[in-house]
Amino acid sequence: MKKALITGITGQDGAYLAKFLLEKNYKVYGLIRRIVNRDFSNLEYLGIANKVDFVDGDLTDEASLINAIKTIRPDEVYNLAAQSFVGTSWDQPLVTSEINGLGTLKLLNTIKNHWPSAKFYQAATSEMFGNSATDGFQDENTPFHPRSPYAISKLFAYWMTVNFKESFGMFCANGILFNHESPIRGKEFVTRKISDGVAKIKLGLATEIKLGNLDAQRDWGFAGDYVEAMWLMLQQEEADNFVICTGQTHSIRELLAIAFQHVGIDDWDKYISIDPRFKRPAELHALTGKNTKAKNILGWEPKLSFEELIKMMVDADLERLKK
Ligand code: NAP
Ligand code: G4F
Numbered sequence: 001m002k003k004a005l006i007t008g009i010t011g012q013d014g015a016y017l018a019k020f021l022l023e024k025n026y027k028v029y030g031l032i033r034r035i036v037n038r039d040f041s042n043l044e045y046l047g048i049a050n051k052v053d054f055v056d057g058d059l060t061d062e063a064s065l066i067n068a069i070k071t072i073r074p075d076e077v078y079n080l081a082a083q084s085f086v087g088t089s090w091d092q093p094l095v096t097s098e099i100n101g102l103g104t105l106k107l108l109n110t111i112k113n114h115w116p117s118a119k120f121y122q123a124a125t126s127e128m129f130g131n132s133a134t135d136g137f138q139d140e141n142t143p144f145h146p147r148s149p150y151a152i153s154k155l156f157a158y159w160m161t162v163n164f165k166e167s168f169g170m171f172c173a174n175g176i177l178f179n180h181e182s183p184i185r186g187k188e189f190v191t192r193k194i195s196d197g198v199a200k201i202k203l204g205l206a207t208e209i210k211l212g213n214l215d216a217q218r219d220w221g222f223a224g225d226y227v228e229a230m231w232l233m234l235q236q237e238e239a240d241n242f243v244i245c246t247g248q249t250h251s252i253r254e255l256l257a258i259a260f261q262h263v264g265i266d267d268w269d270k271y272i273s274i275d276p277r278f279k280r281p282a283e284l285h286a287l288t289g290k291n292t293k294a295k296n297i298l299g300w301e302p303k304l305s306f307e308e309l310i311k312m313m314v315d316a317d318l319e320r321l322k323k
Contacts, residue, residue, distance in 0.1 A: 002026045179287070244294055
């Protein structure tokens with residue numbers, strides 16, 4: 001039985017990946033940090049909270065990583081832990097860099113020194129491109145131009161991952177994932193903020209949603225589809241970096257129209273107010289990925305459409321709130 005260690009197991013992707021690997025008959029270990037109220041609700045939502053083995057640790061504490069790697073001796077390590085909210089990264093740039101940048105370096109160093117045969121997956125991001133594009137798209141050859149402390153911390157981790165592969169021959173792969181969402185997406189992210197807000201308005205529990213830049217465009221996919229790509233990257237003969245995306249882009253306005261129309265509301269703009277607190281000091285206007293490399297080499301393709309994804313999220317929030 002293969003063993004996988006997932007950092008960030010309590011987050012959205014950690015939970016979907018754990019479920020995916022359990023279904024592939026892996027023994028799954030999750031690194032969890034010491035916080036006052038540990039939250040296993042994502043794992044519970046997917047029905048797997050009691051199927052994962054937890055190990056205490058924090059990405060910023062190398063001693064805890066050494067203990068985890070030496071104890072588990074994993075075949076595969078998926079580094080998903082992060083301060084993952086772009087907006088917060090301007091308020092907490094040091095914490096963001098400590099966790100996302102230096103934390104990744106500590107984990108790579110730990111694997112190199114204590115269990116170098118482990119295959120390593122790094123959760124890189126389309127944020128690293130900033131507003132840079134090649135013929136209107138972002139792919140593996142598009143130059144990076146990060147525009148937030150979050151994106152910069154992730155670019156550091158990206159290059160460290162490449163460097164450990166090139167310097168020490170370790171199996172280290174970067175998944176450059178575009179935005180992916182689900183019913184267990186954190187409520188501060190715009191898709192979930194909208195699905196939750198629309199469900200509350202429909203049920204008479206709220207009267208408006210306060211948002212920032214409605215013109216931003218993103219390439220949004222389903223987290224459940226994207227975790228398969230993470231796993232596929234570690235099943236290749238050689239480690240490599242892959243863009244994972246749908247290739248379709250949509251604005252926040254389109255997102256709002258789909259979500260509100262799904263609950264029978266056409267005049268959605270009267271429920272929206274613009275709050276400057278939710279605008280970013282430096283914005284990414286549009287992201288649209290090109291997934292040709294992932295399709296050709298990994299045989300990966302997204303399954304759920306944007307519209308299906310948003311409807312699923314609204315339905316899940318309606319269900320949750322009714323309970
Ligand atoms: P998420 O829901 O915010 O989950 C983040 C996870 O990291 C949580 O389990 C959190 O644990 C853990 N964590 C935070 N700081 C930690 C630390 N110091 N030590 C150990 N664990 C720590 O994020 P996600 O959406 O699942 O994303 C997973 C990864 O993919 C992240 O690295 C993110 O930056 C990256 N990414 C995400 C997307 C996307 O669209 N979702 C796209 C590209 C890349 P607690 O429960 O203790 O807080
Ligand atoms: O949902 P968001 O906060 O996601 P963002 O910033 O694109 O980051 C997510 O995807 C990245 C991959 O590209 C990940 F690396 C990262 O970890 C995270 O998962 O914001 C999406 C867009 C932005 O342009 C933002 O300005 O929505 C715009 N927006 C407009 N009003 C808002 C709001 N975003 C949030 N969070 N809240 C608003 O009220």
